[in-house]
Amino acid sequence: MIGELDKNTLDALLEAIPVEFSVVDKNDKVLAWNKHETRIFKRPKGAVGRDVRDCHPKGSLNKVETILAEMKAGKRDNARFWIDLPIKDKDKTQKIMIEYYALRDAAGNYLGCLEASQNITEIQKITGQKRLLG
Numbered sequence: 001m002i003g004e005l006d007k008n009t010l011d012a013l014l015e016a017i018p019v020e021f022s023v024v025d026k027n028d029k030v031l032a033w034n035k036h037e038t039r040i041f042k043r044p045k046g047a048v049g050r051d052v053r054d055c056h057p058k059g060s061l062n063k064v065e066t067i068l069a070e071m072k073a074g075k076r077d078n079a080r081f082w083i084d085l086p087i088k089d090k091d092k093t094q095k096i097m098i099e100y101y102a103l104r105d106a107a108g109n110y111l112g113c114l115e116a117s118q119n120i121t122e123i124q125k126i127t128g129q130k131r132l133l134g
Contacts, residue, residue: 018118023103024052025112028068040085040096040117052113071102072110078102082120094121 005013014021014034022033022043030047033039047055056064070076079100084093097120103111 019116020118021114021116022052022055023112023114024068026072026110028052030055031112040119067100068113071100071113074108074110076102077104094119095124096120 017034020033020035020039020041023031025031028051030043030050030052032048033043036043036045041055043055052068053061053064067076067079080097082095082097085096086093097118099116101114101116103114105111
């Protein structure tokens with residue numbers, strides 16, 4: 001990153017970005033997440049410091065483990081997939097894109113993983129173009 005941000009600005013930025021994220025360390029322990037109150041995939045505050053495997057449904061756990069193992073081994077830097085998630089109390093679904101990014105230092109050493117999730121339902125409806133303030 002070029003330049004520096006003070007903690008208040010960084011905190012505001014991490015809450016403002018249109019993506020919810022979680023960060024795990026190289027030992028798969030949950031370090032932090034943003035958008036606590038509005039998350040698609042809610043987590044209890046007590047999840048900080050716990051194994052990331054405790055934050056995923058059993059049905060997706062083997063895929064999460066594979067992604068993390070491949071990132072640690074240097075075989076993968078990212079993974080992207082999407083799901084149709086039912087909207088509570090409605091007959092509709094929302095399209096959720098989930099991405100994993102390996103976090104590496106300047107020497108390429110694995111530091112952990114960023115998991116980013118975003119509701120892309122409305123983004124998928126975009127057509128044509130809309131210019132700034134247009």
